[in-house]
Amino acid sequence: MVFIIPQKKLDRLVSIIIPTFNRAHLIDKTLDSIIAQSYRRWECIVVDDTSTDHTIDVLKKYKDERRIKYLLRPLNLLKGANSCRNFGFKKSKGDYIIWFDSDDLMTPDHIECKLKTLIEYNVDFVISKTRNFKDGKLLEPYKYVVMDYGIKARDFILSKIHWYTYDVMLTREVAENISWNPVLESWQDHNYFSKMLLKTENGLHIDRILTQRRIHENSIQSRLTETETTFSKGILNYRIVNFTDIGDKVDKYVQKEMIFDMMNHSFRLASMRKRSEDIKAVKFLVLKKLGKQSLYYFNLSLIIAFLSKRGYFLLEKAKQRNMLSPQ
Template sequence: MSLVNIIIPIFNRGSLIRETLTSISQQTYPYFECILVDDGSIDNTVLVIKEFCSTDPRFKLFFRGKTHLKGANSCRNIGFDQSTGDYIIWFDSDDLMTPNHLEVKLKEIQRTKADFVIAKTQNFSDRGFEAPYVYEQKPYGITAEDFILRRIHWYTYDVMLKRSVAARIRWNEHLESWQDYNYFCKMLLVTTTGYYIPQVLTHRRLHGVSIQKQMTRSSSSFKCALIDVYWYTFQDIKGQISSNIEMEITRNLMNLSFGLAKLCTVPVRLFQVTGLVYKKFKLKGVFLYQLALVSVALTQKGEALLEIAKCKKLK
């Protein structure tokens, strides 16, 4: 029987973690090991987890050491280093697995001989369940370019992947939000042999204290988080992608910086983004890009300048 590792970063989830762990303990496929890595919780999270570990040896608790940066990604890397399973599932501490989550994913990844499988997620809150997340599936299959340029997407916990693939990727420990985007961009540059499972296997909890909610609480913080993830992802993959993809990432960064300037907010990573603009669109592009930022900050106009800077024809 194949061992499945479920790896979960934990931080101050005392009120929710018991329900998450219960959903895992009740899986129809029993051969799993759930590795929980605490990020320095100061509530009763650790006590709840230790109670679970004492009654079910499939649950194991570890702690982020001082040599690692604080954050979920550090905990995920630590968890993987402690794992030995044939297959890996990344999960979150506030979400729930359907009882057949592991069984369905494992059956399909073995049946299709894929390197990873992608199931569906359904959001829920105190008001009940929402419609399941709908994948946009391309007729030609899964490509790294489509994911990098956000033409397709899925959530962290939707995926089960082979250990041999996960061993070639690390979570970027500098990112606080949109970590799954960065990770799966890198995964798809290792392999695109994936298979979609048309079935809801995860229930994603929506609540006010989720990390993603805090990072995207306003339009400006949302754009800042996206700039960060695009920048770090570009640094992680720039030697493995085409010049056209690099250009599109640069254009996305220009758009986001323009959006921040329109909100009268100084764009984050302005110096780094300007350097990318120079590499792709030369001195003229930099001049027009900076002029567009000044114009939109002062007059709320400048879209035409931005489009010309991106070397795109105006309609």
């Protein structure tokens, strides 16, 4: 189904911001899917994170497409996709923002459907759906959880709901008040959209698959989930960074649930007899937010887990859940 946007809205510029690194063999397919969009008033800002392949040669093929702008990440900025996104946003001019990746594909009505919904319902952001594909074959659709009462920051922060980076279109006014954390390599979308929802919960789901997400072995997510240890250490580190970013902006219930999640990942690492410096940071938060008694039981649970893979009852005792209830 093709949406017809009112004529007076056709001057709205949409900025598509794409970080890229060594995706010369894939980015042309991404750009072709953008050029094929039914909505024509867009700019695509590609920020190259100092690729060492022939990405620049691929982009030269699009030199006659003035809507596509190719930029290099300034060397004074931290390397990584998030620095590229922040830099690309500063160079953008659009009324609305779409964050996209250089190895994924848009359906032809991706922009039009999002923009039509956002304008018609007067919301600050919209969320569509993504379907994975691998080796040219579409995989089973990702299952999205949609709450009857709407989109709430608490649900997203505590991972009760989730979506992908490329699912969202948001207004420039909202995007100007948040940024991508440049130290994160993965789960950065969770951090970014947690911050977005703490600014506004005025959003809407679109029950349409508008993005095809490419699964391949060189993706960052594939590397981080390669082993159970790598995954557990990575997600614990992320939870700490995320708490540092937003911990003082959420209520006490969410704050404590975030700490409980870090305690769970710490316990999991101890059960695998893996050490992590990040566990020290978790202990500090347990002491600060839950108290000395909780820290005592938490330490004891980690010791027993390391020695015998047991001690879960002590972990639960450390959480003191009977003293916690949603506000």
